[in-house]
Amino acid sequence: MNVYPTEKIRNVAIIAHGGAGKTSLTEAMLYQTGAIKRLGRVDDGNTTADFYPEEIKRKITINTTLVPCEYRGLKINVLDTPGFADFAGEVKGALRVADSVIVVLSAVAGVEVQTEIYWEECGDLPRIAFINKMDRENASFEKALEEMREKFSQPIVPLQIPIGAEANFKGVVDLIKMRALLFEPGTGKMTEAEIPAELADQVEAYKEQIVEAAAEGDDELLNKYLEGEELTDEEIQRGIKGAATNGTAVFVFCGSALNNMGIQPMMDFIVDCMPDPSHHSDVKGKDVSAEPLAALVFKTIADPYIGRLNFFRVFTGTMKADSVVYNANKEKEERIGNLLVMRGKEQFAVPELKAGDIAAVAKLSVTTTGDTLTDKARPVILKGIEFPQPTLAMAIEPKSKGDEDKLSSALQRLMEEDPTITMEKNTETRQTILKTMGETHTDIIVERLKSKFGVDVGTTEMKIPYRETIRAMVQVEGKHKKQTGGHGQYGHVWLKLEPLPDAEFAFEESVFGGAVPRNFFPAVEKGVREAMTEGVLAGYPVTNVKVTLYDGSYHPVDSSEMSFKLAAILAFRKGMEQAKPVLLEPIMNVEVLIPEQYLGDIIGDLNSKRGRVLGMEPQGKNQLVKAQVPLAEMARYSIDLKSITQGRGKFQMSFSHYEEVPANIAEKIAKK
Numbered sequence: 001m002n003v004y005p006t007e008k009i010r011n012v013a014i015i016a017h018g019g020a021g022k023t024s025l026t027e028a029m030l031y032q033t034g035a036i037k038r039l040g041r042v043d044d045g046n047t048t049a050d051f052y053p054e055e056i057k058r059k060i061t062i063n064t065t066l067v068p069c070e071y072r073g074l075k076i077n078v079l080d081t082p083g084f085a086d087f088a089g090e091v092k093g094a095l096r097v098a099d100s101v102i103v104v105l106s107a108v109a110g111v112e113v114q115t116e117i118y119w120e121e122c123g124d125l126p127r128i129a130f131i132n133k134m135d136r137e138n139a140s141f142e143k144a145l146e147e148m149r150e151k152f153s154q155p156i157v158p159l160q161i162p163i164g165a166e167a168n169f170k171g172v173v174d175l176i177k178m179r180a181l182l183f184e185p186g187t188g189k190m191t192e193a194e195i196p197a198e199l200a201d202q203v204e205a206y207k208e209q210i211v212e213a214a215a216e217g218d219d220e221l222l223n224k225y226l227e228g229e230e231l232t233d234e235e236i237q238r239g240i241k242g243a244a245t246n247g248t249a250v251f252v253f254c255g256s257a258l259n260n261m262g263i264q265p266m267m268d269f270i271v272d273c274m275p276d277p278s279h280h281s282d283v284k285g286k287d288v289s290a291e292p293l294a295a296l297v298f299k300t301i302a303d304p305y306i307g308r309l310n311f312f313r314v315f316t317g318t319m320k321a322d323s324v325v326y327n328a329n330k331e332k333e334e335r336i337g338n339l340l341v342m343r344g345k346e347q348f349a350v351p352e353l354k355a356g357d358i359a360a361v362a363k364l365s366v367t368t369t370g371d372t373l374t375d376k377a378r379p380v381i382l383k384g385i386e387f388p389q390p391t392l393a394m395a396i397e398p399k400s401k402g403d404e405d406k407l408s409s410a411l412q413r414l415m416e417e418d419p420t421i422t423m424e425k426n427t428e429t430r431q432t433i434l435k436t437m438g439e440t441h442t443d444i445i446v447e448r449l450k451s452k453f454g455v456d457v458g459t460t461e462m463k464i465p466y467r468e469t470i471r472a473m474v475q476v477e478g479k480h481k482k483q484t485g486g487h488g489q490y491g492h493v494w495l496k497l498e499p500l501p502d503a504e505f506a507f508e509e510s511v512f513g514g515a516v517p518r519n520f521f522p523a524v525e526k527g528v529r530e531a532m533t534e535g536v537l538a539g540y541p542v543t544n545v546k547v548t549l550y551d552g553s554y555h556p557v558d559s560s561e562m563s564f565k566l567a568a569i570l571a572f573r574k575g576m577e578q579a580k581p582v583l584l585e586p587i588m589n590v591e592v593l594i595p596e597q598y599l600g601d602i603i604g605d606l607n608s609k610r611g612r613v614l615g616m617e618p619q620g621k622n623q624l625v626k627a628q629v630p631l632a633e634m635a636r637y638s639i640d641l642k643s644i645t646q647g648r649g650k651f652q653m654s655f656s657h658y659e660e661v662p663a664n665i666a667e668k669i670a671k672k
């Protein structure tokens with residue numbers, strides 16, 4: 001593969017709801033450019049972009065795949081992203097390094113939820129739309145268009161209209177060339193023809209929208225247009241390019257990725273009108289090739305053959321093979337060996353990469369996703385990537401004992417690859433908690449642990465770290481006395497137990513006249529602390545208790561530290577039983593961000609989860625609901641929220657405080 005200058009590069013992310021046809025479109029683009037000789041199919045598991053076994057098995061994209069196509073002397077770096085919400089982190093990475101976006105819609109399903117969500121996340125990135133699956137039963141170009149206009153604020157402007165639909169889909173009318181383009185299914189061969197007479201009215205209506213959008217794309221043209229002058233074809237072209245580059249209009253194409261129909265006109269548009277990397281908002285107004293090196297790592301994978309691979313985009317300067325660069329985030333130099341242009345599982349080594357290009361490098365020592373590789377003499381740190389926070393927590397444990405260390409180091413490695421998972425050890429419940437973006441994500445982590453690291457693991461629900469406390473003050477006696485020939489054992493204490501709302505534990509002594517000698521005090525405290533590790537209700541740790549040692553007795557020969565410790569344990573257990581013990585549960589601060597229309601359902605659901613809604617406030621088009629909810633009710637909230645809002649809601653939570661568990665629930669927990 002050649003080295004391409006900045007102006008000959010297009011970095012295009014393909015985004016859409018799962019199943020709209022992103023991977024099929026990527027495959028068709030590769031075929032169209034001659035990079036592959038056979039059109040692979042998702043259903044046959046032989047596409048270039050989805051080559052991981054886990055992707056082939058599920059027939060979905062899990063990883064963003066970089067697929068460079070060489071076309072008309074340019075290099076189009078296609079980033080095929082996953083549509084499934086659990087892998088939203090991959091989309092974030094791709095959008096950070098793309099200069100423009102292809103939004104794929106199914107002509108049958110129209111604008112689906114994830115498409116809407118990712119559309120928002122595109123921010124200011126210029127985008128075009130490809131209405132796919134025109135060959136399918138119930139395909140409707142108009143309906144998809146209408147839904148786009150309903151849901152998106154940008155002007156939506158078709159540059160084509162379909163000729164035929166469903167099994168009868170034959171091609172498109174190119175509204176700029178004013179010609180019919182007919183495609184041969186499979187080969188994608190394109191022939192031109194006259195516009196079918198029955199489409200004449202439609203063509204006129206759409207043409208007017210194009211002229212308007214073109215005028216909006218160029219100030220000079222806008223004046224001309226507003227003064228009622230007609231724009232020439234050349235001016236319309238220029239205006240369209242301006243609007244496409246600035247993102248002031250979204251131009252629409254259509255076709256069938258599966259049958260390789262309608263791909264070439266869209267690719268021509270990318271080449272002719274979509275922005276090159278010098279337009280990216282990070283570098284706007286700069287001479288990208290004259291600036292010092294700044295390359296952002298947006299994805300890291302542990303490749304089974306090559307080892308760790310970092311994918312990066314060069315924003316400014318040139319990245320050279322066999323060079324030394326500076327990781328400005330880690331403040332460490334890194335040695336670059338080969339620069340690899342990847343295409344699915346294929347790779348080509350290149351001597352250098354110009355500003356704007358995307359590639360991978362193997363075997364760096366400290367670099368991870370989000371880091372900037374730069375020039376030590378003139379270091380730059382590029383803005384990182386804001387990954388979504390994981391929301392589904394599950395406990396994970398190795399199936400065979402002794403694999404604990406192996407599990408935690410494997411998870412560490414997976415966390416380097418995937419910034420949307422976290423792992424933590426809960427010291428109270430002794431569980432390893434894995435947090436992910438959803439159930440499928442968890443399943444995939446479990447599979448990877450087995451296939452890549454040989455650790456067989458199971459997942460269970462997270463245990464809730466309950467605690468126990470007391471609600472009354474009591475005074476109790478504890479006596480440990482044994483006479484078994486020779487030395488006996490003797491310890492005797494009187495303890496006062498009382499609730500201590502503002503601290504976990506306090507121990508005091510106020511013993512008169514040496515009833516218990518001073519040297520045994522530490523043993524008594526030790527006994528109390530030991531007893532507190534397992535409460536009398538359900539065996540959870542005891543908290544918020546003050547214990548005072550105020551009396552007792554001793555034996556000059558038989559008393560020992562051990563005897564006093566045991567006496568204290570006895571006293572504490574007895575005392576706790578009498579002091580109205582209760583179970584406490586962790587209460588979380590929860591913030592849920594949702595579109596207004598789900599407000600009622602969300603509040604109803606939080607109430608049914610024993611939550612207290614503290615308030616809500618509008619945030620743009622959304623509502624932020626603040627509540628406090630017991631952790632025990634929140635274990636599967638990420639799944640519930642997804643189903644109530646069809647994936648449109650977000651939430652986060654953090655620990656707030658402990659509160660008493662209602663008696664009926666406490667009883668059930670104690671029985672368990």
Ligand SMILES: Nc1nc2c(ncn2[C@@H]2O[C@H](COP(=O)(O)OP(=O)(O)OP(=O)(O)O)[C@@H](O)[C@H]2O)c(=O)[nH]1
Nearest residue numbers: 018019020021022023024060061083133256257258
């Ligand atoms: N009839 C028809 N089917 C299509 C077309 N494009 C894609 N499909 C089918 O739709 C399904 C999903 O296609 P993909 O290309 O995997 O969709 P995707 O958007 O990449 O899906 P994710 O990566 O999982 O988000 C597959 O069964 C494809 O064969 C099309 O143009 N026509």
